[in-house]
Amino acid sequence: MSNNKVITANELTKTFGDFVAVDHISFEVEKGEIFGFLGANGAGKTTAMRMLCGLSMPTSGKATVAGLDVYTENEKIKRSIGYMSQKFSLYDDLTVKENMQFYGGIYGKKDAFIKSKTASILQELHLEKEANVLVKSLPLGWKQKLAFSVAVFHEPEIVFLDEPTGGVDPVTRREFWNMIYQASANGITVFVTTHYMDEAEYCNRVSIMVDGRIEALDAPAQLKQQYHAASMDDVFLKLARKAVRAAD
Amino acid sequence: MPAVTVEHIIKTYGKKKEVLALNDLSFDVAPGELFGIIGPDGAGKTSLFRILTTLLLADSGKATVDGFDVVQSYKEIRKRVGYMPGRFSLYTDLSVEENLNFFATIFNTSIKENYDLVKEIYVQIEPFKDRKAGKLSGGMKQKLALCCALIHRPSVLFLDEPTTGVDAVSRKEFWEMLKGLRQQGITILVSTPYMDEARLCDRVALIQNGAILSINTPAGVVDEFSYPLWAVQSPAMLPLLNELKALPFVKDAYPFGAYHHVVLNNAAAENQLHQWVQQFAVTNVQAKKITADIEDCFIALMKN
Numbered sequence: 001m002s003n004n005k006v007i008t009a010n011e012l013t014k015t016f017g018d019f020v021a022v023d024h025i026s027f028e029v030e031k032g033e034i035f036g037f038l039g040a041n042g043a044g045k046t047t048a049m050r051m052l053c054g055l056s057m058p059t060s061g062k063a064t065v066a067g068l069d070v071y072t073e074n075e076k077i078k079r080s081i082g083y084m085s086q087k088f089s090l091y092d093d094l095t096v097k098e099n100m101q102f103y104g105g106i107y108g109k110k111d112a113f114i115k116s117k118t119a120s121i122l123q124e125l126h127l128e129k130e131a132n133v134l135v136k137s138l139p140l141g142w143k144q145k146l147a148f149s150v151a152v153f154h155e156p157e158i159v160f161l162d163e164p165t166g167g168v169d170p171v172t173r174r175e176f177w178n179m180i181y182q183a184s185a186n187g188i189t190v191f192v193t194t195h196y197m198d199e200a201e202y203c204n205r206v207s208i209m210v211d212g213r214i215e216a217l218d219a220p221a222q223l224k225q226q227y228h229a230a231s232m233d234d235v236f237l238k239l240a241r242k243a244v245r246a247a248d
Numbered sequence: 249m250p251a252v253t254v255e256h257i258i259k260t261y262g263k264k265k266e267v268l269a270l271n272d273l274s275f276d277v278a279p280g281e282l283f284g285i286i287g288p289d290g291a292g293k294t295s296l297f298r299i300l301t302t303l304l305l306a307d308s309g310k311a312t313v314d315g316f317d318v319v320q321s322y323k324e325i326r327k328r329v330g331y332m333p334g335r336f337s338l339y340t341d342l343s344v345e346e347n348l349n350f351f352a353t354i355f356n357t358s359i360k361e362n363y364d365l366v367k368e369i370y371v372q373i374e375p376f377k378d379r380k381a382g383k384l385s386g387g388m389k390q391k392l393a394l395c396c397a398l399i400h401r402p403s404v405l406f407l408d409e410p411t412t413g414v415d416a417v418s419r420k421e422f423w424e425m426l427k428g429l430r431q432q433g434i435t436i437l438v439s440t441p442y443m444d445e446a447r448l449c450d451r452v453a454l455i456q457n458g459a460i461l462s463i464n465t466p467a468g469v470v471d472e473f474s475y476p477l478w479a480v481q482s483p484a485m486l487p488l489l490n491e492l493k494a495l496p497f498v499k500d501a502y503p504f505g506a507y508h509h510v511v512l513n514n515a516a517a518e519n520q521l522h523q524w525v526q527q528f529a530v531t532n533v534q535a536k537k538i539t540a541d542i543e544d545c546f547i548a549l550m551k552n
Contacts, residue, residue, distance in 0.1 A: 039415075040415040040416075040417055040418070041385075041386050041387065041413075041414065041415045041418060042385060042386070139290065140288065140289050140290040141288075163413070166412065166413060166441075167288055167289035167412060167441040168288055168289065168441075169287075169288035169291075169456065169546075169550065170288075170443060170543050170546050170547050170550070171502075171547055171550050171551065172288075174502050174503055177503065181486060195413070195414070195415055195416065195419075197416060197505070198503075198504060198505035201505040201506045202503060220506065221506075224506075231505060231506065232505070232506075233416060236416050236417075237416060237417060237420070240415065240416065240417045241417060243417075
């Protein structure tokens with residue numbers, strides 16, 4: 001295995017009773033790549049992501065994340081990754097600064113690191129004046145950007161973003177993607193799910209899950225060519241309509 | 249008589265009224281209209297729907313639904329409207345059929361009496377009618393919730409973010425269902441953060457920070473976009489964006505799917521952009537003039 005592969009999955013499978021939620025998926029993600037993980041509701045995205053984050057034991061198959069085995073080193077995986085979702089990210093009743101201190105502490109970072117990192121993030125986001133403001137009083141768009149910065153606070157090799165831009169206004173959504181590009185340029189691998197098909201176009205490569213399997217995986221331009229589609233929206237519709245099983 | 253009227257509605261939250269949720273909102277919805285409230289989270293969509301469905305009191309202003317005042321005649325309104333909240337709110341421990349029967353009964357009607365209205369949607373979940381609502385898939389829950397909101401034949405239907413977190417295929421199916429209901433003459437107010445759904449409405453209100461940015465037909469919103477708009481593409485999209493932003497005749501440039509959208513200052517700038525593109529023809533920069541999308545309009549209105 002080359003050092004450039006931040007995620008490897010080989011025939012990774014998860015079953016719940018008779019139900020095969022994730023059905024022998026195989027793929028690799030390279031360092032610094034922005035990897036879009038798409039699929040209809042119930043296609044198995046969340047289950048696959050939970051396995052890769054070390055939160056759910058696979059039924060069979062192999063996978064490594066940041067060079068760590070998902071079966072035997074899942075606790076180490078949790079320390080090596082960042083995670084952000086639309087639903088849960090920051091503590092509303094802590095201040096901007098306290099949230100960063102909390103996350104830095106959880107990941108075992110030293111005080112000096114936390115202090116300097118906090119200062120640089122506040123500056124980057126132009127939030128210096130809001131450092132001691134409760135997160136709940138921030139506008140949603142700011143919160144999402146802050147949540148992303150907190151998810152990569154401990155400088156993980158890879159960050160998992162689960163629908164990070166749901167319900168976000170169109171200007172902030174683009175600012176958010178700008179942050180993703182910067183993280184990727186700094187060598188952080190980005191694994192992202194989204195329901196916005198224009199955002200699929202911003203990924204280096206995209207996989208589309210249908211009924212627990214990876215039905216397509218390539219760069220957006222190649223996928224559009226392969227499926228004779230004008231946009232990723234068309235590609236997605238062509239593939240997702242093949243699904244036979246009901247959404248979760 | 250309009251189906252819904254909203255006049256200078258203001259709503260604040262907090263002890264000191266420090267959170268301004270709705271800032272002097274006014275609009276009307278005509279009977280039979282499919283009216284979209286389009287805006288991001290925190291724009292005030294849910295507050296507005298809760299005021300119109302008599303579940304929340306405004307600080308000031310006046311609103312009517314089906315001719316009845318939302319404060320004085322709240323009981324009348326509750327008999328007449330259907331409301332599907334953003335969060336799944338049916339009884340998870342009742343079956344599909346029991347839920348529908350329950351909602352029909354509390355409105356003094358029966359499934360049989362109004363079956364024609366829900367038939368097209370209900371047949372899709374009927375094979376699972378004995379299943380507990382909590383055990384349904386997301387798409388089926390949504391269909392059941394819509395049936396339950398319709399079973400008393402409301403004159404106005406309020407749908408609060410019915411497609412949030414729903415995949416692209418299910419979103420399209422849901423809008424097909426709305427089209428069908430519209431043909432039956434029901435007034436529908438639907439809110440959504442997805443800009444691409446705006447064009448499926450008769451009229452839309454674009455809303456941000458509790459204020460209306462624009463009210464018009466989808467075509468009318470697009471017509472209000474007064475600058476030339478171009479879509480530009482190259483194999484190196486990130487450097488291209490920075491270069492476009494730096495051009496003096498470019499008002500705004502931002503990613504838009506496979507292209508960057510470039511808003512130009514004026515018609516004369518079109519020639520300048522064309523020349524700039526020619527100069528880079530070797531690097532495969534492609535540009536074409538396009539008409540604005542609702543999302544382009546929203547971005548322009550937000551930045552104004």
